[in-house]
């Protein structure tokens with residue numbers, strides 16, 4: 578039984594994962610255990626409690642209970658190469674918690690220049706405050722990356738695709754260089770998840786996901802996770818305990834519920850996103866479509882080589898118009914909400930400018946014209962793509978009227 582499950586395809590594993598707990602033969606889903614305090618039988622049992630710091634041993638609410646363990650176990654089963662998964666109260670908490678687990682004062686951290694903006698802020702803020710230096714690197718330049726290491730480089734923070742601008746970098750090559758240089762590699766893998774990009778298998782040491790996005794899937798919870806092999810999992814876990822990270826059992830149950838349908842949602846969103854990307858690519862108002870799933874788009878070949886899936890998140894750059902024109906487009910959209918986040922069942926649009934969140938990447942080389950600066954990110958949800966295209970059509974009409 579165990580073997581047939583371990584060899585099963587991702588869709589099957591999404592159904593079976595995390596269901597081995599003590600309740601598994603009686604209920605489909607683990608009960609929501611709302612508990613801070615565990616009662617011990619006697620003084621001897623109380624004293625033994627904290628000594629066994631093991632997963633699955635109830636000690637005190639901060640170390641989780643069966644609901645949270647079931648979610649961790651499920652995420653571990655879905656990440657090939659992982660020995661365990663630590664849960665965090667948000668994706669950003671997972672990034673900061675994982676970086677704090679691997680870095681010490683005096684270390685240098687290399688951060689991909691197209692990282693999620695709060696990751697950049699962490700490097701420039703709290704990590705710097707504790708004496709960790711950082712350098713940004715262009716993830717599309719392997720020679721430059723190799724040259725960025727010094728004898729104090731302890732860790733490399735990767736992300737794929739690039740936040741907002743959606744570049745696909747060669748993660749197996751970057752992770753191999755990091756390993757060769759004796760550095761630990763962490764990756765923010767929120768876009769593809771372990772289903773579309775098994776990051777540990779591709780050479781990374783720690784795989785981080787914002788569960789707020791695809792795992793939650795319904796825009797109603799915030800959570801993050803970091804999975805790793807034995808060595809780094811132990812560091813992640815002890816650091817998270819020392820930082821006091823805990824997630825609520827109610828949110829863990831919601832995340833488990835979201836996980837069961839994640840592949841269906843990702844497949845549908847990806848198919849719709851591809852249709853919309855093709856439609857955008859044919860519009861005169863669009864200078865670039867930034868969607869690695871689209872044949873001919875930047876990063877498509879590497880995406881095809883390394884990924885088995887995508888999602889509904891893509892961006893496009895408007896050809897030579899000003900911000901007011903872009904706002905007319907976005908403000909006219911009806912089915913697309915205007916907001917941060919992504920990966921929910923509903924579509925969202927987000928206007929963005931790239932200069933404030935990059936330090937060293939070379940834009941024209943990455944495929945952008947100098948005159949085309951105003952971009953929009955779309956998170957495609959589960960609406961019928963024909964309705965979303967009609968909505969965008971109205972948006973472009975409003976943009977052109979100004």
Ligand SMILES: *Cc1c(COP(=O)(O)O)cnc(C)c1O
Nearest residue numbers: 667668669693765767787789800
């Ligand atoms: C949203 C996001 C995060 C942060 O997740 P939160 O749960 O919102 O803290 C991290 N990385 C990426 C790529 C994201 O899009």
